[in-house]
Amino acid sequence: MSDERDPAPYDALLLLSFGGPEGPDDVVPFLENVTRGRGIPKERLKEVGQHYFRFGGVSPINEQNRTLLAALRKDFADHGLDLPVHWGNRNWAPYLTDTLRELALAGHRRIAVLATSAYASYSGCRQYRENLADALAALEAEGIARPRVDKLRHYFNHPGFVRPMVDGVLASLAELPPGVRDGARLAFTTHSIPTAAADTSGPVEGHGDGGAYVRQHLDVARLIVDAVREETGVDHPWRLVYQSRSGAPHIPWLEPDICEHLEELHAEGAPAAVLVPIGFVSDHMEVLYDLDTEAVARAAELGLPVRRSATVGADPRFAAAVRELVLERAAAERGEPVRPCALGPLGPSHDLCPIGCCPARAPRPAAAGADSPYA
Incomplete structure (x- = not known):
């Protein structure tokens, strides 16, 4: 520059x-x-x-x-x-x-x-x-x-966004009792959305099962898991799960729900879990209620020790x-050469959203994209 x-x-x-x-x-x-x-x-x-x-x-x-x-x-x-x-x-x-x-x-x-x-x-x-x-x-x-x-x-894959979440997971693991720490599962959470919306997220050429929405979250989860393994020497089992569903019951949304996942972990004999809200920039209401209140209460009912790691804030x-x-x-x-900073195999995202990217159910004008009426 x-x-x-x-x-x-x-x-x-x-x-x-x-x-x-x-x-x-x-x-x-x-x-x-x-x-x-x-x-x-x-x-x-x-x-x-x-x-x-x-x-x-x-x-x-x-x-x-x-x-x-x-x-x-x-x-x-x-x-x-x-x-x-x-x-x-x-x-x-x-x-x-x-x-x-x-x-x-x-x-x-x-x-x-x-x-x-x-x-x-x-x-x-x-x-x-x-x-x-x-x-x-x-x-x-x-x-x-x-x-x-x-x-x-x-x-999502900028190191300034990922690294604080890595440190949050490390801190949460350190808070768990030593006897369950190494066996703790990592539950990466994000907002559930209709599967149809997930499948059409991102540019058209990437549309398919889960679309960019799921792929990007999986990419971040893997980056965090790899960093935790490198620093602790422990390979923690993990899964991407969802929370805060709000749609009609007959419409398919991304699953499993975090509380259902905690029940599965308990049934499998998992000794503990860390809830990692990678889909949220800060600790707003859906973190405060759906994780810190509902999910933590469900884990307590199951007798499953859990910690919730920090968002980036x-x-x-x-x-x-x-x-x-x-x-x-x-x-x-300005037309100058740029090397965008990004971690992981997906690389940096586009600057300008292309036509057909994350389409609405009913077409509406949208600024700051290739189809914007406001150049």
Whole structure:
């Protein structure tokens, strides 16, 4: 790169996340935002909201995004990268459209976007691109000159994302009693999605059983297992499992569920397990409830010792990885040679989502891709 601190052509970074309620009165309106267009009755949303009410109506995700925002700003400043960092959400304040409006009115014209989802899938990638397109259309309707937005590539196999999870597994193993530590199984967890959505995740040429969504998670799991083996000398049996299913029972979703897997491990005589939430950037509600509450309770009922390893969160190595992703993409946009950083056989993901990548059930405009109406 001609200047490793040069973010041009970008003049801002947008942290784009899911959002979550920050009090009891927020829960149902938040869930209405999440499920908009599906016709779900308010009484049903109140039932679903019990997970949030259990924790005072507060999801940890917004506070964790504030912490990550601070970590990114500190890392950028410490490394002489003059690039403002802003934050917008899909489903709760600060809303994406509001943040983009503020950026556009402040004169920002080219914005790099980091989504808090590391993997390819409709809900983890294309839907965020649709949200960006909706926000840009809203600005245009208001007569505001819309900026160009470029979503940074998937970072599931960037060392700054993988290494903190390796350390989390090592720490969790060390917490287990010595008598069960070496025999502990590793249960790598991610959000379950409909199998149809998994099969069509990633570029068209890779569509098939599980698509890029499953392949990328398996790649990360293997990277972690190999690193743990190298550091401990122990080859821990492992499996990719799923959590947080929310769809209709008749629609096939990725399996097995983490609680079912714990039952299988107990039946097999496994002495212990470490739950490794590789599908989540931070400890938000689905980690706090589905793993730390439900899965841990099920393991206790079975008498199976478990530990839950940490997510990446605002680890300084992840903040550094984001800086590297921004500078990598900036150099590529300037036409300079780039060597993207990635671990494992899948290599670095694409910068520009191709046509047909992670398609929606009903076609909708999506920004930051080869099929974007906003060049």
